[in-house]
Amino acid sequence: MIDKTAGLERKHPPVATGGREEIRNPLRFFVWLTETYGDVVQYRSSVEPAYLVNHPDYVQHVLQTNGQNYNKNTYLNKYIVESLTGQGLLTSENPLWREQRRLIQPAFHRRSLPAFAGLMTDATCRTIDRLRATPPGETVDIAREMMRLTLDIVTSALFGYDITGRADEVGTAMDTMVSIGKPRHRKVKEAIDLVDGIVYEIIDERRAHPERQRDDLLTMLLNARYDDGTAMPDKLVRDEVMTLLIAGHETTANTLGWTWYLLAQYPEVVARLEAEVDTLRGAAPAIADFPRLVYTDRVIQEAMRLYPSAWSISRRALADDEIGGYHIPAGSIVAMSPYTTHRHPAFWPDPERFDPDRFTPERVAARPRFAYFPFGGGARQCIGNYFAQMESLIIIPTIVQHFRLQPRWTEPIEGHALVTLRARGGVPVALEKRL
Numbered sequence: 001m002i003d004k005t006a007g008l009e010r011k012h013p014p015v016a017t018g019g020r021e022e023i024r025n026p027l028r029f030f031v032w033l034t035e036t037y038g039d040v041v042q043y044r045s046s047v048e049p050a051y052l053v054n055h056p057d058y059v060q061h062v063l064q065t066n067g068q069n070y071n072k073n074t075y076l077n078k079y080i081v082e083s084l085t086g087q088g089l090l091t092s093e094n095p096l097w098r099e100q101r102r103l104i105q106p107a108f109h110r111r112s113l114p115a116f117a118g119l120m121t122d123a124t125c126r127t128i129d130r131l132r133a134t135p136p137g138e139t140v141d142i143a144r145e146m147m148r149l150t151l152d153i154v155t156s157a158l159f160g161y162d163i164t165g166r167a168d169e170v171g172t173a174m175d176t177m178v179s180i181g182k183p184r185h186r187k188v189k190e191a192i193d194l195v196d197g198i199v200y201e202i203i204d205e206r207r208a209h210p211e212r213q214r215d216d217l218l219t220m221l222l223n224a225r226y227d228d229g230t231a232m233p234d235k236l237v238r239d240e241v242m243t244l245l246i247a248g249h250e251t252t253a254n255t256l257g258w259t260w261y262l263l264a265q266y267p268e269v270v271a272r273l274e275a276e277v278d279t280l281r282g283a284a285p286a287i288a289d290f291p292r293l294v295y296t297d298r299v300i301q302e303a304m305r306l307y308p309s310a311w312s313i314s315r316r317a318l319a320d321d322e323i324g325g326y327h328i329p330a331g332s333i334v335a336m337s338p339y340t341t342h343r344h345p346a347f348w349p350d351p352e353r354f355d356p357d358r359f360t361p362e363r364v365a366a367r368p369r370f371a372y373f374p375f376g377g378g379a380r381q382c383i384g385n386y387f388a389q390m391e392s393l394i395i396i397p398t399i400v401q402h403f404r405l406q407p408r409w410t411e412p413i414e415g416h417a418l419v420t421l422r423a424r425g426g427v428p429v430a431l432e433k434r435l
């Protein structure tokens with residue numbers, strides 16, 4: 001469509017007219033939009049008019065090349081995420097965001113990560129012990145187990161031993177916050193109060209006893225100093241803690257849950273994975289082993305291709321823009337979906353097939369950078385990507401060493417697109433002991 005107002009020829013993208021019934025299932029709606037309209041389409045979401053861009057080059061344009069023209073002032077961020085995480089890294093804008101990111105980034109740098117390896121291994125061993133104690137033949141929801149495990153890891157990374165004994169309380173509260181997703185709901189408010197209470201109690205205790213040496217993310221937040229020498233206010237420490245709790249466990253848990261779902265359907269992939277893991281000869285995977293776990297890493301990447309936990313990423317345009325030759329007016333919402341771009345037929349032949357060999361270095365190099373963006377991209381790229389990779393490279397091999405998972409579902413498991421992409425109804429499996 002051409003619009004000649006203002007004397008300029010503006011080309012508008014197609015406007016989606018159908019799919020109303022799909023809006024209740026936003027994931028299916030996005031798939032339908034891209035299959036019907038291609039790389040750029042305008043649609044009316046339940047909240048405001050918006051565009052979905054699907055081509056990797058357009059995603060790159062919004063997240064990276066012209067990233068400064070977009071902010072995170074979207075309904076999801078302002079009304080849902082921010083009510084839980086306040087001014088934390090996920091939702092804050094410049095200049096606050098830049099300062100916070102600069103202070104927090106070093107703790108998540110690849111170099112800093114060995115500090116977390118021990119607690120990741122310990123938490124995984126606790127899960128293995130629990131799984132080994134389940135009666136033979138019993139059905140286990142492995143997605144739920146992964147949720148418990150990654151929460152255990154992120155709370156230990158944040159608070160060290162101070163959280164021992166309260167992790168389940170925090171877990172239940174986090175689950176309430178994320179699954180209800182309505183900030184004003186009484187149960188959500190109670191859950192926020194509970195976690196706030198625990199977080200402030202630990203902060204007070206730390207401030208009262210600075211002599212007790214700790215080595216966790218909370219210590220890093222409390223000791224960080226801005227250029228003028230001041231410390232982070234307690235409210236902001238609380239916001240960053242809540243952000244890391246929320247951003248840091250469910251995303252990784254879903255990735256692992258979907259990985260087990262896919263593996264249980266592809267015995268030939270499991271065979272290659274087991275062969276690689278067995279080169280560890282039963283020892284817990286250490287950082288020094290990571291370069292050997294090449295196939296394991298590809299399995300995880302391919303699972304994140306098919307089931308990217310952050311299934312939708314959106315921005316608001318500050319000024320008019322042009323994407324793929326189409327006019328995007330200032331103020332528009334521009335949505336991108338790793339779920340749909342990761343199935344783009346021009347870059348992913350036979351897209352529904354689970355094939356970890358898509359991630360050989362040659363095949364990665366042959367694709368545009370943004371054909372695959374499970375961690376987003378540009379300045380606001382996930383700060384926890386190496387943390388998550390390291391968790392997966394410890395958890396998957398350790399579980400593969402001990403068990404082979406047999407599917408116990410009767411129907412294919414659907415994605416449930418909340419803020420993150422969960423497996424609807426969980427991932428029921430039976431555990432066959434290998435060790």
Ligand code: HEM
Nearest residue numbers: 089090247248251252255309310375376380382383384388
């Ligand atoms: C497989 C696991 C994970 C996935 C798929 C994932 C995905 C993402 C994505 C897509 C974004 C960008 C959102 C946007 O651009 O709007 C993001 C941001 C973020 N993630 Fe992750 N994430 C994962 C794990 C983690 C972990 C383990 C942590 C921390 C412990 C974490 C902390 C964050 C934070 C703080 C941000 C905001 C960064 C900023 O804007 O500066 N994430 N994540």
